Amino acid sequence: xxxxxxxxxxxxxxxxxxxxxxxxxxxxxxxxxxxxxxxxxxxxxxxxxxxxxxxxxxxxxxxxxxxxxxxxxxxxxxxxxxxxxxxxxxxxxxxxxxxxxxxxxxxxxxxxxxxxxxxxxxxxxxxxxxxxxxxxxxxxxxxxxxxxxxxxxxxxxxxxxxxxxxxxxxxxxxxxxxxxxxxxxxxxxxxxxxxxxxxxxxxxxxxxxxxxxxxxxxx
Amino acid sequence: xxxxxxxxxxxxxxxxxxxxxxxxxxxxxxxxxxxxxxxxxxxxxxxxxxxxxxxxxxxxxxxxxxxxxxxxxxxxxxxxxxxxxxxxxxxxxxxxxxxxxxxxxxxxxxxxxxxxxxxxxxxxxxxxxxxxxxxxxxxxxxxxxxxxxxxxxxxxxxxxxxxxxxxxxxxxxxxxxxxxxxxxxxxxxxxxxxxxxxxxxxxxxxxxxxxxxxxxxxxxxxxxxxxxxxxxxxxxxxxxxxxxxxxxxxxxxxxxxxxxxxxxxxxxxxxxxxxxxxxxxxxxxxxxxxxxxxxxxxxxxxxxxxxxxxxxxxxxxxxxxxxxxxxxxxxxxxxxxxxxxxxxxxxxxxxxxxxxxxxxxxxxxxxxxxxxxxxxxxxxxxxxxxxxxxxxxxxxxxxxxxxxxxxxxxxxxxxxxxxxxxxxxxxxxxxxxxxxxxxxxxxxxxxxxxxxxxxxxxxxxxxxxxxxxxxxxxxxxxxxxxxxxxxxxxxxxxxxxxxxxxxxxxxxxxxxxxxxxxxxxxxxxxxxxxxxxxxxxxxxxxxxxxxxxxxxxxxxxxxxxxxxxxxxxxxxxxxxxxxxxxxxxxxxxxxxxxxxxxxxxxxxxxxxxxxxxxxxxxxxxxxxxxxxxxxxxxxxxxxxxxxxxxxxxxxxxxxxxxxxxxxxxxxxxxxxxxxxxxxxxxxxxxxxxxxxxxxxxxxxxxxxxxxxxxxxxxxxxxxxxxxx
Numbered sequence: 001x002x003x004x005x006x007x008x009x010x011x012x013x014x015x016x017x018x019x020x021x022x023x024x025x026x027x028x029x030x031x032x033x034x035x036x037x038x039x040x041x042x043x044x045x046x047x048x049x050x051x052x053x054x055x056x057x058x059x060x061x062x063x064x065x066x067x068x069x070x071x072x073x074x075x076x077x078x079x080x081x082x083x084x085x086x087x088x089x090x091x092x093x094x095x096x097x098x099x100x101x102x103x104x105x106x107x108x109x110x111x112x113x114x115x116x117x118x119x120x121x122x123x124x125x126x127x128x129x130x131x132x133x134x135x136x137x138x139x140x141x142x143x144x145x146x147x148x149x150x151x152x153x154x155x156x157x158x159x160x161x162x163x164x165x166x167x168x169x170x171x172x173x174x175x176x177x178x179x180x181x182x183x184x185x186x187x188x189x190x191x192x193x194x195x196x197x198x199x200x201x202x203x204x205x206x207x208x209x210x211x212x213x214x215x216x217x218x219x
Numbered sequence: 220x221x222x223x224x225x226x227x228x229x230x231x232x233x234x235x236x237x238x239x240x241x242x243x244x245x246x247x248x249x250x251x252x253x254x255x256x257x258x259x260x261x262x263x264x265x266x267x268x269x270x271x272x273x274x275x276x277x278x279x280x281x282x283x284x285x286x287x288x289x290x291x292x293x294x295x296x297x298x299x300x301x302x303x304x305x306x307x308x309x310x311x312x313x314x315x316x317x318x319x320x321x322x323x324x325x326x327x328x329x330x331x332x333x334x335x336x337x338x339x340x341x342x343x344x345x346x347x348x349x350x351x352x353x354x355x356x357x358x359x360x361x362x363x364x365x366x367x368x369x370x371x372x373x374x375x376x377x378x379x380x381x382x383x384x385x386x387x388x389x390x391x392x393x394x395x396x397x398x399x400x401x402x403x404x405x406x407x408x409x410x411x412x413x414x415x416x417x418x419x420x421x422x423x424x425x426x427x428x429x430x431x432x433x434x435x436x437x438x439x440x441x442x443x444x445x446x447x448x449x450x451x452x453x454x455x456x457x458x459x460x461x462x463x464x465x466x467x468x469x470x471x472x473x474x475x476x477x478x479x480x481x482x483x484x485x486x487x488x489x490x491x492x493x494x495x496x497x498x499x500x501x502x503x504x505x506x507x508x509x510x511x512x513x514x515x516x517x518x519x520x521x522x523x524x525x526x527x528x529x530x531x532x533x534x535x536x537x538x539x540x541x542x543x544x545x546x547x548x549x550x551x552x553x554x555x556x557x558x559x560x561x562x563x564x565x566x567x568x569x570x571x572x573x574x575x576x577x578x579x580x581x582x583x584x585x586x587x588x589x590x591x592x593x594x595x596x597x598x599x600x601x602x603x604x605x606x607x608x609x610x611x612x613x614x615x616x617x618x619x620x621x622x623x624x625x626x627x628x629x630x631x632x633x634x635x636x637x638x639x640x641x642x643x644x645x646x647x648x649x650x651x652x653x654x655x656x657x658x659x660x661x662x663x664x665x666x667x668x669x670x671x672x673x674x675x676x677x678x679x680x681x682x683x684x685x686x687x688x689x690x691x692x693x694x695x696x697x698x699x700x701x702x703x704x705x706x707x708x709x710x711x712x713x714x715x716x717x718x719x720x721x722x723x724x725x726x727x728x729x730x731x732x733x734x735x736x737x738x739x740x741x742x743x744x745x746x747x748x749x750x751x752x753x754x755x756x757x758x759x760x761x762x763x764x765x766x767x768x769x770x771x772x773x774x775x776x777x778x779x780x781x782x783x784x785x786x787x788x789x790x791x792x793x794x795x796x797x798x799x800x801x802x803x804x805x806x807x808x809x810x811x812x813x814x815x816x817x818x819x820x821x822x823x824x825x826x827x828x829x830x831x832x833x834x835x836x837x838x839x840x841x842x843x844x845x846x847x848x849x850x851x852x853x854x855x856x857x858x859x860x861x862x863x864x865x866x867x868x869x870x871x872x873x874x875x876x877x878x879x880x881x882x883x884x885x886x887x888x889x890x891x892x893x894x895x896x897x898x899x900x901x902x903x904x905x906x907x908x909x910x911x912x913x914x915x916x917x918x919x920x921x922x923x924x925x926x927x928x929x930x931x932x933x934x935x936x937x938x939x940x941x942x943x
Binding site: 024050055057058062092137144148175 | 262292443
């Protein structure tokens with residue numbers, strides 16, 4: 001009797017611990033993703049993104065089967081990869097983002113469109129480091145990933161945020177400029193209005209940027 | 220109930236046993252690392268370091284735990300902790316990972332143009348935007364340190380070496396005919412478009428054991444792995460019209476190019492110093508197919524064919540009005556396929572290739588048939604094993620079958636050679652500061668029926684954050700010029716020994732490099748005719764030959780490039796000095812060869828004007844006088860031509876034509892219309908039957924210009940300034 005009681009107790013205890021662990025995950029993810037979403041549309045803050053990347057990475061190491069913390073860490077590193085002016089550091093951060101995305105791809109549950117969009121963002125970051133020499137290589141990679149994202153889910157608004165940003169910085173003579181970029185940001189914002197995120201901890205980024213860029217297009 | 224109490228007790232102690240972890244994260248020298256990730260592995264407990272590198276956090280974990288610290292660019296740090304106290308304090312010292320700035324690279328003799336991540340002194344784009352290079356790969360390389368310009372011949376003349384001493388290598392395969400067929404006193408362009416390649420490495424000596432058959436230099440070209448899938452494009456210029464089509468899917472891509480060219484319109488506009496009977500006319504095509512066989516495997520197949528004809532009157536020294544007619548019909552085919560793959564997370568790498576080339580020149584010179592035919596079939600495989608800490612070791616082998624036929628005034632000569640080589644090389648990093656590369660290559664030629672063994676060595680030592688010194692040494696063998704082998708297959712390999720010392724500083728957009736070298740030539744072919752020196756470029760070497768020739772070349776070169784000081788301005792300056800003499804071919808005394816110039820200077824500048832969407836480039840090139848043969852002078856090759864000056868200009872503008880993206884370009888060569896003389900040719904006896912004992916060989920034209928455009932017809936194509 002005593003043994004049964006103890007075993008049951010141990011079981012309950014370990015169960016609660018298990019629940020506690022998953023509770024911990026949800027709680028940690030919710031607060032961290034919230035903090036990340038707070039950064040959206042703000043002046044880019046390297047220290048803040050590094051701190052967020054660290055938090056996501058810690059969750060990722062504790063939860064080897066979850067793709068989301070890895071995805072968000074990859075996003076933070078991509079953002080870090082387009083900030084600052086040290087080419088070597090930018091390259092290292094984008095390398096890190098790519099490594100994280102590789103891990104994401106081995107896990108269950110990750111949506112293809114989001115991963116492809118982020119890969120395109122990484123390519124855009126690489127291109128920006130040395131556009132003169134890298135256009136041929138990374139311009140193509142950028143296009144490929146966006147095409148793959150569209151094939152998976154053409155309603156993902158982030159596709160159009162990246163597409164618009166790329167056009168925004170392309171000279172008018174060559175099919176770029178504010179005029180052609182603007183409809184893409186508008187399209188992105190429309191898609192954001194109807195886009196149903198599967199959960200609060202899923203990717204949310206891009207809306208702030210689309211709003212800001214759309215405003216720039218009107219100037 | 221005791222056990223339950225015990226459990227409860229345990230639970231409460233767990234709740235209370237809270238440990239405070241604090242400390243500091245620094246680099247090896249004790250500098251704080253802010254923003255480092257500090258955590259207990261497998262838990263949610265952790266934090267980031269503050270601006271002073273400090274951290275502190277609490278944990279409910281008990282017994283032992285592993286503290287991990289990670290920071291971008293540094294090796295991650297791990298330590299097992301015993302959590303038996305209320306507070307644990309520690310300092311984590313992180314080791315920097317190997318990167319471009321803190322790790323030495325083996326550089327002596329190499330000049331790289333690559334778009335890969337590592338720093339390169341020259342990007343592939345620089346080749347097409349450099350004035351005076353005429354969008355030709357070798358044209359651009361001639362403006363780099365170590366190269367000597369020879370205006371009337373094609374090829375790369377490196378550090379006192381002849382044009383035949385440089386091999387052009389595409390994806391590891393030797394290119395038998397990298398230039399359009401040679402005609403007397405007219406420099407030919409390379410056959411390959413610079414945009415085909417993702418990386419170029421120009422070695423001015425001391426190169427890797429992976430390559431052979433070049434006494435002076437190798438020009439390594441690596442083809443791109445993918446296209447951008449730009450669709451249809453049209454190119455139109457004063458000399459040619461072409462179409463290109465690119466299509467890419469996820470795994471495969473194909474590029475097709477077709478062109479027709481005729482230099483008649485250009486030559487009607489630009490005054491020619493050559494009397495053309497049939498201006499060069501050419502038609503050609505190429506096809507590239509790439510297939511990703513797996514995540515890591517890549518198959519590339521490239522094939523090209525071109526057909527060209529021309530006819531000209533070649534000047535004969537000794538009299539105005541006497542001319543030799545030259546007719547040339549060239550057909551050239553080159554195919555190469557390579558397969559690359561890697562296994563075990565990139566620890567094993569395979570590079571393999573197969574190539575076939577065939578070149579035929581139907582040629583008549585002064586009515587004499589001079590037909591040439593050559594074929595080269597080659598296969599090559601290199602296996603590389605990457606070891607820990609950047610170390611690597613590679614093994615490889617190659618085999619070539621070469622057939623040559625040559626007609627000299629009715630007599631036809633032919634030869635067959637089977638050339639095999641095996642090589643092994645290892646790169647060893649003794650520390651971040653010091654690295655070495657040791658290699659050995661062995662070659663066998665069935666025609667010579669001889670073996671050789673060539674050791675190669677490179678060392679590099681990092682002297683500061685941005686500077687390093689390197690040293691390279693080695694032996695290099697090459698089969699003698701095939702024209703000697705037709706009559707005497709008993710000749711031995713020719714040999715060169717290189718010793719190179721290099722110092723370079725690369726700091727944020729500025730590069731300074733100085734290199735000094737000594738090159739020893741041995742076993743060079745000498746020909747004994749018992750007659751005066753014969754300068755006829757088409758003479759057949761009929762004298763007896765042996766390998767008694769020798770010589771040396773020594774000198775230094777300087778390179779300075781600045782992309783930083785003035786915004787959107789990029790300029791570089793090179794100076795190369797060489798002192799060289801040799802006793803070879805028909806020479807009877809040690810002399811500076813006709814292709815060697817002591818001083819070469821080039822100033823290259825380019826600037827992008829954002830408002831005009833235009834890139835403008837200027838180049839000034841100076842080549843000091845070269846020796847020429849004067850039969851009236853008792854001392855052999857002691858006369859020198861005047862120096863050669865060339866100021867050139869190029870501009871490219873991005874625009875759109877009826878909604879299609881287009882690039883317009885214009886180039887002017889020899890802006891100052893300088894009457895450059897490359898060499899003089901005399902009558903065989905130096906006498907002057909009617910007042911003309913010699914004539915001056917100069918460029919094909921003095922001041923000349925070229926305009927053209929490239930239009931992208933596909934709406935998919937987005938051209939940026941980066942495409943220029």
